[in-house]
Amino acid sequence: QVQFVESGGGLVQAGGSLRLSCAASGSSFTINAMGWYRQAPGKQRELVAAITSDDGSTNYADSVKGRFTISRDNAKNTVALQMNSLKPEDTAVYYCNAVARADGVERNYWGQGTQVTVSS
Secondary structure: OEEEEEEOOEEEEOOOOEEEEEEEEEOOEEEEEEEEEEEOOOOOOEEEEEEEOOOOOEEEOHHHOOOEEEEEEOOOOEEEEEEOOOOHHHOEEEEEEEEEEEOOEEEEEEOOOEEEEEEO
16 A cells, blocks of 8 residues: 655745655555646646656656756655746646555555645
């Protein structure tokens, strides 16, 4: 069993910064990849950024390239998203996502989400 919890969301003015973090906990699990998704009201959930555990390769949505940076600490089972130059259109609930193996089964896991609101 694996559990993920996000933190770091909040209110910020346009042009400001926030740092989101996600921590995994449990026993007898390995994580292959972690990332962040976001979903705004009336919008589809979209991938923001992802990073693999083996070589650290990253993938970003075009809308956040150059502004957001994803990082991970494999030893601590955490992933972070540094969000700079925030725009009102970044407002959404941000979800931590991971591909992990536990009890011999690999599947996706989701955190509960953290709200990010950017005002103009």
